[in-house]
Amino acid sequence: MTGILALQGDFAAHARALEACGETWVEVRTPSDLDRCERLIIPGGESTTLGILLKLAGLDTAIPDRIKEVMPVWGTCMGMILLAKEIEGSDQLHFSMLDITVRRNAFGAQVFSFEQGFEMRGLDEPVHGVFIRAPIVTRFGESVEPLAEIDDQIVAVRSDKILGTSFHPELTGDTRIHEYFLSF
Numbered sequence: 001m002t003g004i005l006a007l008q009g010d011f012a013a014h015a016r017a018l019e020a021c022g023e024t025w026v027e028v029r030t031p032s033d034l035d036r037c038e039r040l041i042i043p044g045g046e047s048t049t050l051g052i053l054l055k056l057a058g059l060d061t062a063i064p065d066r067i068k069e070v071m072p073v074w075g076t077c078m079g080m081i082l083l084a085k086e087i088e089g090s091d092q093l094h095f096s097m098l099d100i101t102v103r104r105n106a107f108g109a110q111v112f113s114f115e116q117g118f119e120m121r122g123l124d125e126p127v128h129g130v131f132i133r134a135p136i137v138t139r140f141g142e143s144v145e146p147l148a149e150i151d152d153q154i155v156a157v158r159s160d161k162i163l164g165t166s167f168h169p170e171l172t173g174d175t176r177i178h179e180y181f182l183s184f
C-alpha cells in the first residue's frame with residue numbers, strides 16, 4: 001500500500017492517479033498511518049506551512065526514520081523541496097534525505113505557472129509537465145541521477161529509491177511516473 005502525505009496540498013490528486021494504476025493507498029496524517037505504508041508520496045503544496053504541520057503531527061522525525069530504513073519516497077514540487085539536503089537561502093524544515101540543492105519558486109510567482117512538454121529518461125514519449133511555483137535542482141551529488149531538464153534546468157531526479165519532480169504528474173491523467181515509482 002502506498003501512503004500519501006495528507007497534511008496539506010494536492011494529496012487527493014495523487015490518490016486518483018494511484019487508483020488509476022490499481023494501487024491501494026492511504027492518507028498519512030500520523031506516524032501510525034505511516035506504519036501501514038510500504039512507500040510514500042509527498043505532494044505539492046506550501047513547504048513552509050507543511051513544516052509546521054509535520055512537527056505537530058510528529059511526522060518530522062517519523063518520515064526521515066522510515067526513509068533511512070529505505071522506504072521508497074517520491075516528492076512532487078513541495079515534496080521534492082522537503083526531501084532536499086539544501087534549500088537555497090532558507091533554513092525551513094526539510095528532511096535532508098536527497099543530496100540536491102533546490103531553488104524554490106525558481107520560475108517566479110503563482111501567476112508565472114506554466115505547462116511544458118519535455119523528455120524524461122526511461123520514458124518513450126515526452127511528459128507534459130505542470131509547473132506551479134516550481135523549484136529547480138541547482139546542485140546534485142554523486143548518488144543522484146538527473147532524469148529531466150527544461151531549458152537546462154533540472155526538474156526531475158532519482159537517487160536509489162528516492163524520486164523528486166518539480167512538476168505535478170498527478171494533475172495530468174498520465175500515470176507513467178506513478179507506475180515508475182511503484183516499481184521502486
Ligand code: GLN
Binds near residue numbers: 078079135
Ligand atoms: N513554491 C512551493 C513551496 O516552496 C511549492 C509549490 C508546489 O508544490 N506546487 O513550497
